[in-house]
Amino acid sequence: MQEKPIIRRLVVGSLSANCWIVGSESVGEGLVIDPGGNSETICRAIDETGLDIKAIVLTHGHSDHIAALRDVQDKTGAEVAIHIEDADFLEGRGSYSSQFGISYRTPHPPERLLREGDKIEVGGMSFTVIHTPGHTPGSISLLTEFGVFTGDTIFRRGIGTTMMPGSSRPQLLDSIRKKLMTLPDATVIYPGHGRETTIGAERRENPYVTGKRDTRYW
Numbered sequence: 001m002q003e004k005p006i007i008r009r010l011v012v013g014s015l016s017a018n019c020w021i022v023g024s025e026s027v028g029e030g031l032v033i034d035p036g037g038n039s040e041t042i043c044r045a046i047d048e049t050g051l052d053i054k055a056i057v058l059t060h061g062h063s064d065h066i067a068a069l070r071d072v073q074d075k076t077g078a079e080v081a082i083h084i085e086d087a088d089f090l091e092g093r094g095s096y097s098s099q100f101g102i103s104y105r106t107p108h109p110p111e112r113l114l115r116e117g118d119k120i121e122v123g124g125m126s127f128t129v130i131h132t133p134g135h136t137p138g139s140i141s142l143l144t145e146f147g148v149f150t151g152d153t154i155f156r157r158g159i160g161t162t163m164m165p166g167s168s169r170p171q172l173l174d175s176i177r178k179k180l181m182t183l184p185d186a187t188v189i190y191p192g193h194g195r196e197t198t199i200g201a202e203r204r205e206n207p208y209v210t211g212k213r214d215t216r217y218w
Contacts, residue, residue, distance in 0.1 A: 003024065003025065003026055004146075005022060005023065005024060005125060005146055006021065006022065006023045006024070006025055006030060006049055006051065007020065007021075007022050007146075007190070008020065008021040008022075008045055008049060009190070009196075010038070010041060010042060010045055012035070012036050012037040012038040012041060012042065012068065013036045013037025013038060013064050013067055013068075013102065014037065014064070014102060015036075015064040015102075015193075016193060017034060017036035017037065017064045017065055017192055017193055018034065018036075018190070018191060018192055018193060018194070019032065019033065019034050019035050019036055019037075019042055019068070020032070020033040020034065020149060020190060021033075021042075021045055021046060021049055021051065021053075022125070022149075023049060023051040023053075023122070023123050023125075024123035024124050024125060025050075026124075027123040027124050028050065028051060028052055028123070029051060029052050029053075029054050029122055029123030029124075030049065030051035030052070030053055030054070030122060030123055031053060031054060031055040031056065031057055031078070031120070031122045031123075031127075032046070032053055032055075032056045032057070032072055032076075032078070033056075033057050033058075033059065033142065033149055034057075034058060034059055034065040034066070034151065034192060035056060035065075035066065035067075035068040035069050035071075035072045036063075036064045036065040036066065036067050036068060037064065037067040037068050037102070037104075038068060039067075039068035039071035039072060042068055042071075042072055043071065043072065043075050046072075046075070046076065051123075053072075053076040053078045054078055054079065054122045054123070055078050055079045055080075055081060055120055055122050056069065056072055056073065056076070056078045056079070056080045056081070057080075057081045057082075057120060057127070057142060058080070058081070058082040058086070058110075059139060059140055059141070059142070059149065059150070059151025059152070059153075059192060060082075060083075060086050060089075060135060060136040060138060060139040060140070060151050060152060061082060061086035061087075061088070061089020061090060061136060061138065062089070062135075062136065062152070062164075063102040063104065064102060065151070065152075065192065066089065066090065066104070066107065067102050067103075067104035068104070069090075069104075069107040070104065070105035070106065070107040070108065071105065073107060073108050079111040079112055080107070080108070080109075080110040080111055080112070081110060081111070081112040081113075081114050081120060082110050082112075082113065082114060082138065083113070083114045083115070083129070083131065083138030083139070083140050084113040084114065084115060084138065085133070085136075085137040085138030086136055086137065086138025086139070087110060087113055087138070089136075090106075090107050090109065090110060091106075091109075114129045114140060115129065115131070116129060116130065116131040117129060120142070125144060125145075126144065126145075127142040127143070127144050127149075128142070128143045128144075129141075129142065130142070130143055130148075130179050130180075131175075131179075132150070132151075132153045132172075132175035132176070132179050132180065133168070133171050133172070133175055134153065134160070134162060134167060134168050134169070134170075134171040134172020134173070134174070134175045134176075135151070135152045135153055135159075135160035135161065135162065135164075135167055135172055136152075136164070136166055136167060137166050139151055139152065139153055139160070139175075141153055141179070141180065143183070146188065147187060147188030147189065147190055147196075148180070148183065148187055148188070148189055148190065148199075149190045149191075150180065150189055150190070150191050150192065151191070151192040152191075152192040152193065153172065153175060153176060153180070153192075154176050154180060154189065154191065154202060154206070154208075155191040155192070155193055155194045155197070156189075156191065156194050156195055156196075156197040156201075156202070157197075157202070157205060157206050157207065158194075158206070158208070159172060159173075159176065159206075159208045160172060160192070173208060176208070176209065177209075180199065181199065181202075181203055181209060183199045184199065184200075185198065185199050185200025185203065186198060186199070186200065187199040187200075189202065
């Protein structure tokens, strides 16, 4: 794709999660990644972009990433996609919303259950599903030609928490090492919390990648 895509970051919810609106201005189509709260803000941003939202993709099922899902579903009628191993979160069996202190409307069931290597095609853009378990069993990253959306797998100088039921620190670090650190250094990381970074910067400076001790995680 030659044109520069629309990439809009919204910081939403009580845990300051990133919701991403991504699309093609020329085609007029896009998707929403992780509508985690403040549904009015997300819906207004969708209107401002002028994009026809064709898909809502969830990098994982924790409530701080899905709390506005029902409202965005109702507004856009878009297909919802989540990894098959996190699908139960949308039925309330894995959300742990009481632990996060987040309440939300129960979303409609997902239309698409994702697996490793699946592709999501929207507005002339292609997003390849990389299964990156560890934060949750069904955590995914979405690889595009302009970067990778990593959810709560890796952040700028940090990683996702593994203190929740179903999470695994060894599995998370293995996902980062084998699935993400194999990408080119220049690959932009669009994370689930915090600002953008790059694979190269995290290879050099992320303490969980370099082996130096740190305590920053979600």
